[in-house]
Amino acid sequence: MGAAVTELGQRAELPPRGLSHSLRAFRHRDYAVFWVGAITSNTGGWLSNLTVPFVVYEVTHSALWVGLVSAFQFVPNIALGPWGGVLADRHDRRRVLFLTQSGMALSALLLWMVWSAGVREPLAVMALVGVAGVFQGINMPSWQSFVNDLVPRSDLDSAVALNSLQFNAARSLGPAVAGLILATIGPGWALLLNALSFLAVLLALASLTVRSRPRTPDPASVWRQFATSVRYIRGQPGIQMGLLVAIAVGLLVNPIFQFTVVFAGSVFHVGPWTLGLLNAALGVGALVAAPMLAGWSHILSRSMLTRLGLIGQALGLTGFALSPSPGWAATALVVVGWALLLTISATNTAVQIIVADHLRGRVLAVRIMAYTGCFPVGGLVQGALADALGPRATVLGAGLLLLVLALVLSSWRGPLRLQRLDDLHDG
Template identity: 60%
Template sequence: MGPLRAPRGVHEVAARLHPRHGGLRVPVSMTVATSEDSPPRGLRNAFRAFGHRDFRLFWSGALLSNTGAWLASLTIPYVIYQETGSALLVGLVAVFQFMPFLVSGPLGGVLADRHDRRRILLLMQTGLMLSSLLVWGVVASGVRQPLVIMGAVACTGVFAGLNMPSWQAFVNDLVPRDDLQSAVALNSFQFNAARAIGPAMAGVLIALVGPSWALLFNALSYLAVILALALIRTRPVITPDPDPGRVHTQFRATVRYVRSQPGIVMAIIISIIVGALVTPLFQFTVVFAGSVFDVGAVQLGLMNAAMGLGALIAIPFIAGWRQVLSLARIVRGSLFAIPFGIVGFALSPNATVALIPLALVGASFLALMSSCNTAVQMIVAPLLRGRVISVRIMFYTVSMPLGSIVMGTLSDQIGPRATVLGAGVLMMIAALGLTVAKGRLQLGRLDDPQDTDE
């Protein structure tokens, strides 16, 4: 069978978004590399992006900042569960954290395509730091009412929604296209390194000095990425004139464009499934630690760190062997591996044994989400990069709180083990369905070429 091709180009949508432009010419530097200048295979290819100064700066600042973010991601559910003992309220934390993305995410996508992404990130990271200081102030003052804490968390969600499209699209500005796969994978590497370090630090800080100190560390950690962004000298990116249309008009046009690209649709479908059935586990470890394994904050931190460690182990292979293994093959293998990790976690007799299946969940989760992000970045036309990324993020972030609420409600009714076991079974069913799907929605569409129709 010949290579899969996107069904149509960007021009129909581009004409709607930019009436003054009859078409889009993709810069030569953005075209697909030929086999003659393909990057080398193997683990050497995994670290190619580190050869670029600006990427190294961004990566280092993001590592410190995301370590703080993972401190907060574990600390806030811990505080809520300690006060209420309710798995449902733990799930509601995700609702308040991610539902603001519905409003701010599409606007963030427009900003990412219209303006200097570095400046947008500087503003949004400053907003995230200030809103994180608000969360710290609420908890440090002794307030323990769940709705008050969640309201403060919602403020960070607004800035996060505005920030995320520029954050993911900015990686494309820091490296040439040949090194994009390495950059996306290394960006996931630092995120998961932070996920391994942050929860472990959170467990120690909570046990020794209390949760408010973990939240203060998170707020101050934003200074690292703000400093990195201030030092970055981004390479010029050739883009058309800014789009004068309204945000909602652009959003509808972007959705129409996404529907025309099967590879991007496939990446979004996988993201939705993972968001609903897998991502809630990151907060559900709080419930298992408190009501199933009966362990303290340190062991809770180690459980979350195990998922980050699993992802760290997987990253070099995912990035380094991209020229050998297609995105479709990586996703297919991960779709079948992750249910075993979820079921293994549900059936683990204690917190120590649970570390092994949680590491498998972390590795498979990383492979799925990194591959979906790479597929979108490689397929999308440069003109619409920020807006298409915002659509993917919006669907993913909506699926997360919905899955968290359902799992939290079921956990209060039938117990945490049965709930997580059911999620693992559903994930296996989804893996089978995605594997046998044909036509426009087959996994092979993740490897579609970039949309450069002229």
């Protein structure tokens, strides 16, 4: 009898885990509504994310041009990140999101209208992508911070992981649908469906009951408030490590999204349908990773998940670079997608948990600026190298460099070490 009681006690002490535990954020009505609207809108967004580089490469046959267009999308995130972070901390995040998402919808509609009018100039496409990037730069800090408003802190890891899941599920479905649309009815329809998909997230935001917590207005200028967040980060090694990993991934891994277009056109010589499947493989890997993130967070630490993710991305990039066929390339991209979600979600959760509440928007803005700011740099550098050395050698070099970095971070025992990602909340 005593042994049975002891065994029951030990079972009761086991931390919750598994699928039901990973989905616990869905118990909150507002989060579930927002999640459905987000995945619908992001699926439409990936129609455009694949269509734009596809048509640019079709016109220019240059990996560098593809990188330039991608860069122009993310440059506003750097310039407007401080303002977006201050808005996220100062105002109702739901209202900020409604305004910025409306601006992104209008920008997407304008891109469709210009394309339908017969404009094929890469500079015109770049300019319109940049307009959308302006709204995106203001939007992202509030989007990331808003997740914290929808669930209690005990369910934050589930909410962050499921937020990453919806983005990557959209990345799985969207490119596959885009490939089918490009192969049948053309890019104009893909751009139009992207514009219409914003209605889902706008309706979701309009139906929410949650309001951001009231904040005391700060009379300081935007740049002074932003400087406060930078000084705060200097005293938080866990957040610093999250930024360092995000920068490495942004420089070395994220250009893979433009290289699927280059490999499809110049290496494998396949059409838009196969290109869509290659991009969908990245999302499939993320779908596999999501339960591991949200359901086993008490078993696998954030530092361990990040370590696994960095090594997995390095191996996946290397495998993609050496793939003899689209099938092998898709398999390698599943590994990249799996490992990418592990890394980004674990480091994002670490920052969300560690940061003090009154600085959340501004600190997340720094993270977003660091991460997305590396998109154009990595895309341009790797695009230029691909034009000079070839796409296989470029991706292989990125994979090997990331592997070296992963091994160094895994063995480093200094004050700024990978284990600082497991730091507790700064109350």
